[in-house]
Amino acid sequence: MSGVSAIPNLADPLPLLREQGVLTDLDIHFARLMGRLAGPVSPENGLAVKGRLELAAALASHATGQGDICVNLRQWTRRWQASMAESVGFAPPPISDWLEGLRVSPVVGRPGQRQPLILDRRGRLYLYRYWGYEQQLAADLLERASAEVEVTDEARLQADLNRLFPRPPQLEGPDWQKVAAAVAALKRLCVISGGPGTGKTSTVLRILALLSGQTDRPLRIALAAPTGKAAARLQESIRAAKPGLGLASEHAAQIPDEASTLHRLLGSRPDSVYFRYNADNPLPLDLLVVDEVSMVGLALMAKTLEALPPEARLILLGDKDQLASVEAGSVLGEICARAGRFSPAFQAKLVQLTGEKLPEGRDAVSPLTDAIVLLRYSFRFGATSGIGALARAVNRGQSAEAVGLLAQGRYGDIGWRLLADSAGLPEQLATPVVAGFAPYLHAVREQAAPSDVFTHFNRFRVLSALRSGPFGVEALNRLCETVLHNRGLLDSRQPWYVGRPVMIVRNDYNLRLFNGDIGIALPDPNEPERVKVFFLGSDGLLRSFAPARLPEHETVYAMTVHKSQGSEFERILVVTPNEPSPVLSRELIYTALTRAKAEASFYGVPAVFAGAVERRLQRSSGLRDRLWVEPGSGSRL
Numbered sequence: 001m002s003g004v005s006a007i008p009n010l011a012d013p014l015p016l017l018r019e020q021g022v023l024t025d026l027d028i029h030f031a032r033l034m035g036r037l038a039g040p041v042s043p044e045n046g047l048a049v050k051g052r053l054e055l056a057a058a059l060a061s062h063a064t065g066q067g068d069i070c071v072n073l074r075q076w077t078r079r080w081q082a083s084m085a086e087s088v089g090f091a092p093p094p095i096s097d098w099l100e101g102l103r104v105s106p107v108v109g110r111p112g113q114r115q116p117l118i119l120d121r122r123g124r125l126y127l128y129r130y131w132g133y134e135q136q137l138a139a140d141l142l143e144r145a146s147a148e149v150e151v152t153d154e155a156r157l158q159a160d161l162n163r164l165f166p167r168p169p170q171l172e173g174p175d176w177q178k179v180a181a182a183v184a185a186l187k188r189l190c191v192i193s194g195g196p197g198t199g200k201t202s203t204v205l206r207i208l209a210l211l212s213g214q215t216d217r218p219l220r221i222a223l224a225a226p227t228g229k230a231a232a233r234l235q236e237s238i239r240a241a242k243p244g245l246g247l248a249s250e251h252a253a254q255i256p257d258e259a260s261t262l263h264r265l266l267g268s269r270p271d272s273v274y275f276r277y278n279a280d281n282p283l284p285l286d287l288l289v290v291d292e293v294s295m296v297g298l299a300l301m302a303k304t305l306e307a308l309p310p311e312a313r314l315i316l317l318g319d320k321d322q323l324a325s326v327e328a329g330s331v332l333g334e335i336c337a338r339a340g341r342f343s344p345a346f347q348a349k350l351v352q353l354t355g356e357k358l359p360e361g362r363d364a365v366s367p368l369t370d371a372i373v374l375l376r377y378s379f380r381f382g383a384t385s386g387i388g389a390l391a392r393a394v395n396r397g398q399s400a401e402a403v404g405l406l407a408q409g410r411y412g413d414i415g416w417r418l419l420a421d422s423a424g425l426p427e428q429l430a431t432p433v434v435a436g437f438a439p440y441l442h443a444v445r446e447q448a449a450p451s452d453v454f455t456h457f458n459r460f461r462v463l464s465a466l467r468s469g470p471f472g473v474e475a476l477n478r479l480c481e482t483v484l485h486n487r488g489l490l491d492s493r494q495p496w497y498v499g500r501p502v503m504i505v506r507n508d509y510n511l512r513l514f515n516g517d518i519g520i521a522l523p524d525p526n527e528p529e530r531v532k533v534f535f536l537g538s539d540g541l542l543r544s545f546a547p548a549r550l551p552e553h554e555t556v557y558a559m560t561v562h563k564s565q566g567s568e569f570e571r572i573l574v575v576t577p578n579e580p581s582p583v584l585s586r587e588l589i590y591t592a593l594t595r596a597k598a599e600a601s602f603y604g605v606p607a608v609f610a611g612a613v614e615r616r617l618q619r620s621s622g623l624r625d626r627l628w629v630e631p632g633s634g635s636r637l
């Protein structure tokens, strides 16, 4: 067998890969378990076979920790050969021998079989659980997208669409918000993706008004988002905009004033991966809206769809171009992978209902084609907005144009500073950091109401791609503290000084403090010489805790771009490292930029920034193929 010689002295490469940081202890533990389950080895080439199985199992385990759903062994082999083989001193086995050996292993099954590992025809190797999530999610989405909803009174629907979606005068081209509403009325699944300020929230509110007006029975509606912060934002926007719709009270009452996290909606239980609501105990809902879907990973999405009764409607909102979830999967990106044109029959139906001029239909490659609407016009970032222009260039991967837009100084709302080495950081950042946080710290000093203190704090944030190193958030937080201390804006000699902002990084279900929650240390009203850490809930209520009671937390003048997802600030200052890093990507730059409502300044090196814009994040998964490949083309998994 030719492959045996490919691992000449490395029948067991795992220790080397652990040493090199390619694998973790957990990956190796899982791989060894698979090796044991596969049974004893045969004398001649058995060791190599076992080594290959364990290598593949360890990589499949590692993949899910890296955000991938599976490891594509063909791709992995190619990439490893090209970049790592020499430096690590390990060459993987020839891919065809490797896959052949795995296919006959007793612990590796084909799609549809129940084995700890699943290998598909394309060389994707899954942990069974993830294969199951992917398969179930794809089936649920396709089924839901295929289901047409019967419209009992089309004239009424048309009239309501016209009433709720008057044409905005500034708009050129189709009113995609109105089209999205028509899709939501006609389909059980409606996916609405758009950049910042394209009106996702206001559209969904009007969709709820539309749908509640279409039936005589009150709809049971729930609003949810993946994080507490995103749920709070959705709730605030819905509460603020609802009165302006002038709805009859019975329709207004159907639109909830509360939004919850998906975990809470599904009934999470501490220390369990199972939810109270599931296929056997479905959510008592007619309509579920999920916002910020780009942040929802595969497992949570699969569980959400599973828990939703088949006849209920699902509306997914998000920005497909943002960074994918921290958890494995990039579900919204995969769902929207080929969106843009409706099927001819559905296009005709939408034209008739909305009166909008839509692009010609195209033969559908998936039922999803008719369930997705992309909002393209930003009401916030119009033609004169630098943030809008830069976001478009970044999304298209036009790195030279993006750097040009930043460097030219033509737009007042975007800026660029060269930051060639870390030694210059304190000097370069001192002025903007002081300007950014001074109003907040003045509010703290003047003992403004805590909710006002939060408002000031949320106006400015420093973002970085990295956690560690001189350009990472840990160093940037220390820098901010030092600079602000030196200017007399705070007194950081005590760890819990008045005005210290912190972010919770570990859930505490008892205290109901969750990863990403932000607290601010302020004088305890009962004992002003002591501080308490205040948190502003999504209901607008303040809660405070003694610092010693807080779960794990960190100071948060600066935060990672990943953590900033789901939040918006008036102004941001983004620090990018002076050397390329694997975390830098187009999605990361776009996500950072679109956190800013009014002004974004980038500090970095043009070549590194350009490299990031050119690099797309690709996560390994089979979801796109499942959702978008025509049945019968031979490519279904």
Ligand SMILES: Nc1ncnc2c1ncn2[C@@H]1O[C@H](COP(=O)(O)OP(=O)(O)OP(=O)(O)O)[C@@H](O)[C@H]1O
Binding pocket: 168, 177, 194, 195, 196, 197, 198, 199, 200, 201, 202, 203, 237, 379, 380
């Ligand atoms: N059809 C419309 N006509 C006029 N203004 C609109 C329309 N749709 C949205 N807007 C305005 O655009 C702004 C952004 O809307 P909205 O908050 O709904 O967008 P979004 O996509 O949810 O934004 P983000 O998620 O970035 O906050 C709001 O001020 C809203 O009033």
